[in-house]
Amino acid sequence: MNRNYFKSKLFMKYIWSYLFILLIPLILMTVFIYQNAVTNLRSEIEQSRLGQLTQTKVIIDGRMKELGEIASRISYDKRLTPFRVHDSYYSGEAIEALDQYKATSSIIGELFLYFHKDEKIYSAKGLSDFDVFASSFNFSNWSQEAVVQDLNDVKFPTMRPADTVIRNANMKESMLAYLVPITPYSPNPHGTIMYLIKESELTSLIDSVLGNYQGLTYILDNKGQILVDNRQGEALTNTEAKSLFGLSSGIHDKILNGKPHSIVSVTSENNGWTYVTVMPSSQFFSSVVHVRSFIVLLFIIVVLVGAAIALVLARMQYQPISTLVEFANSKSKPKLEIDKSAGSGNELDRIRTALQEYSSRIDLQEPYARNHFLSMLLKYGNAQSLAPELQEAFDIHFDRGSHFVMVIGWSEMEDERQERQELIELLAQIEFPELAAHAYGVELPQLDQIALIISFSHSQTEQPFTAVRHIVEAVRCIMLETFDVTPTIAVGTCYASPNQLNQxxxxxxSAFELRAANGHGTVTYFENLLHTPDHTFWIPNNTLLKLSQSLKLGSYDVAAQIISPSIRSLQTSELSALLKRCICFDVLNTMLKTASELGIPHLTPDMAPNMIYSHSLDELENGLLQLASRICKQVERINKKEEQSQIDKIVSYIDDRYTDHTISLESIAFEFAISPSHVSRSFKEKMGLNFIQYIWQKRMDEVMRHLKTSNAPLKEIIVQVGYLDTPNFIRKFKKETGFTPGQYRKLYGENSQTLPASELDDDE
Known part of the structure; x- marks a missing residue:
């Protein structure tokens, strides 16, 4: 057994749970304990119940205080003023704010905000009329009219007794309604916060008081109403239950239902609530075992056997969780490892936290990962070799019979940043059911361009080119109608296999490069580019244009698929040797011209003479392929060098402006005229962490430096580094360092001894 297991609270909880189950026979055997031991045992149990009940009271009082504080924060939250809540423009922020407040307390089942005399009630799910509210939350003993009246009339925090609520017409739950007027403690409140709390949230806190005994637990308000009724065993009449109100705090004996009962009562000083447990006295052991040694021996045997079995079962249960914890720890940042070796915290909480972190990272990076996935498809083709699980994860399917790519450009957007983002989101994945087609958008490095991968099916009677025209026109209409933008569209050839999407x-x-000649807002089809007239033996212009474009993009595979068939076709032709060589030189001239345009002139004296004096078409083909390979490799090096230089500039730009709270991936992309997806991918490849993580780390380092060297208030420091949400920053700071900012300043601050106590408070 790994001794580290015993440092885990969860593992020990499993052991104790199994021990509890296995030691029930031991409890049954205690009926043989001496009569005087019964009295002592009862006294100990009652004192324990009293302590547990007092602890339960403290916990519930704390939860009620927490709900009051949440109501107070809501009343002063600018996002939740009547004006903003009613304003359709800001209502989304209000709903989000209510959802955030709901998440701050685990006992809140639902949270509603109501302004006096209003016809609507607001929740974390949106606003609704009271008719809609009543249909969603139908209280058995609280009519819709009474709900409205109580919401308007309540002057003090009020808890309604547990009531059966029919939710959405079919699901029943027992819930309490806690009404808190806002602003709290104001004589003239303007609204009410209503919390709906599941009865189980309160009963679960006091279930442990009874332990394995049968009995009842009640919570009564300051007027004697039963708020919570939790039963294990026989029930009391309503009159008998209310008679428990007014008992002094402590232990009492009382006859209920004609039977003696042991009663423990505790009264809250904060709200006057009474917490009561009632247990039949007959449960206490009533017989005595005369052979003490036998009882002791039997007790030891049962404990040892039970402990051994519990240990084995607990280890079997804990083993998979331990493996998950180790995996979560291995994937966490080093700073998150603080105190983990000591077993502090719950392993399930750490696993949940790790999953939440991974989920948030995935949600943030998924659009960029998806775009990178599709970019690789455009660059290399071979869609069938791509991981099926990634295609499934990104919801990408190439299950249609025909495929092609179009490049879309635009230039006249007014608010380019916002409209571009909306355009990217619109074209990210779009369906054309009437054309049996779907499309996937791919951001290109240029800000004013996007590629669209189209997969479609066409009938046997319809020509593929006709279907392509219809799809292109549909895309063009969407852009015109949605954004009032006249796009320039270039369309590649339609292929039967997605493996040829790179072509x-x-x-x-290639077609897009001709857009200037054709005019802005035109649609150019590669298939329609002019062939050389009258000279059918010459290589078509569009093929040479495609060859040039493949070299510019560094795509050797496509270039080779153009060069080899073109040269080999000459071997079977009846043209003269001189004309064949001239045609080959046409290909060579295209490649050399492209290399010159790319700024690679040194290839001309290096390779061209060898090809000019080559003796066969095979030698010329090999030479052209070698030249294409060298050009593509050089293009890759140039692109990589330019990309590295660009990222260096971006990193320098971020280092100078990370304290600006408006800085974002999109703003940097538009500053450097590169698509956000391209910036995200390149930044992660160079820096080893994504843009958000880099900004956060820069701000964290700056805050730590200020905490060590200055006496400035924490809020001022956080705002200075560009972070506006102070509470969220403090939570993340503690999560990464293990300390609150105040504790960190105490430990490492140079001036911590001279700071006032308020500056070192953990609740900065």
Whole structure:
């Protein structure tokens, strides 16, 4: 057995749970204990119940105080003023704010905000009329009219007794309604916060008081009404239950239902609530075992056997959780490892936290990962070799019979940043059911361009090119109608296999380069580019244009698929050797011209002479392929170098402006005229962490430096580094360092001894 297991509270909880189950026979055997031991045992149990009940009272009082504080914060929250809540523009922020407040307390089942004389009630799920509210939450003993009246009339925090609530017409739950007027303690409140609390949230806190005994637990308000009634065993009449109100705090004996009962009562000083447990006295052991040694021996045997079995079962139960914890720890940041070795906290909480972190990271990075996935498809093709699980994760399917790529450009957006983002979101995944087609948008490095991968099916009677025209026109209409933008569209050739999408993309890029000649807002089809007239033996212009574009994009595979068939076709032709060589030189000239445009002139004297004096078409083909390979490799190096230089500039830009709270991936992308997706991918590859993590780390380091060297208030420091949500920052700071900012300043601050106590408070 790994001794570290015993440092885990969860593992020990499993052991004790199994021990509790296995030691029930031991409890049954205590009926043989001596009569005087019964009295002592009863006294100990009652004192324990009294202590537990007092602890339960403290916990529930704390939860009620917490709900009052939440109501107070809501009343002063600018997002939840009557004006903002009613304003359709700000209502979304109000709903989000209510959802955040709801999440701050685990006992809140539902949270509602109501302003006096209003016809609507607001919750974390939105606003609704009272008719809608009543249909969603139908109280058995609280009519809709009474709800409205209580919400308008309540002057003090009021808890209604547990009531059966029919939710959404079919689900029943027992819930309490806690009404808190806002502003709290104001003689003229303007509204009411209503919390709906599941009865089980309170009963679960006091279930442990009874332990394995049969009995009842009640919570009564300051007027004697029964708020919570939790039963294990026989029930009391309503009159008998209310008779428990007014008992002094302590232990009492009383006859109920004609039977003696042991009663423990505790009264809250904060709200006057009474917490009561009632247990039949007959449960206490009534017989005595005369052979003490036998009882002791039997007790030891049962304990040892039970402990051994509990240990084995607990280890079997804990083993998979331990493995998950180790995995979560291995994937967490080093700072998150504080105190984990000591077993502090609950392993399930740590696993949940790790899953939440991974989920948030995935949600943040999924659009960029999806775009990178599709970019690789456009660059290399071969869609069938891509991981099926990734295609499934990104909801990408190439299950149609035809595929092509179009490149879309625009230039006249007024608010380019916002409208571009909306355009990207619109075209990210779009369906054309009437055309049996779907499309996936891919952000290109250029801000004013996007590629669209189209997968469609067409009838046997319809030509593929006709279907392509219809799809292109549908995309064009969407952009015109939605954004009032006249796009420039270039369309690649349609292929039967998605493995050739890289070729279609290069063809679309080739056609897009001709947009200036065709005019703005035109649609250019690669298939319609002019062939050389009258000279059918010459290589078509569109093929040479595609070859040039493949070299510019560094796509050797596509270039090779153009060069080899073109040269080999000459071997079977009846043209003269001189004309064949001239045609080959046409390909060579295209490649050399492209290399010159790319700024790679040194390839001309290096390789061209060898190809000019080559003796066969095979030698010329090999030479052209080698030249294409060298050009593509050089393009890759140039692009990588330019990308590195660009990222260096971006990192420098961030280092100078990370304290600006408006800085974002989108703002940097538009500053450097690169798409956000391209910035995100390149930044992660160079820095090893994503943009958000880098900004956070820079701000964290700056806050730590201020805490060590200055006496400035924490809120002022946080605002200075560009972070506006102080409470959230404090939570994340403690999560990463293990200390609150105040504790960190105490430990490491140079001037901590001279700071006033308020500056070192953990609740800064």
């Amino acid at each position: 279609s993309f290069i063809e679309a890029c």
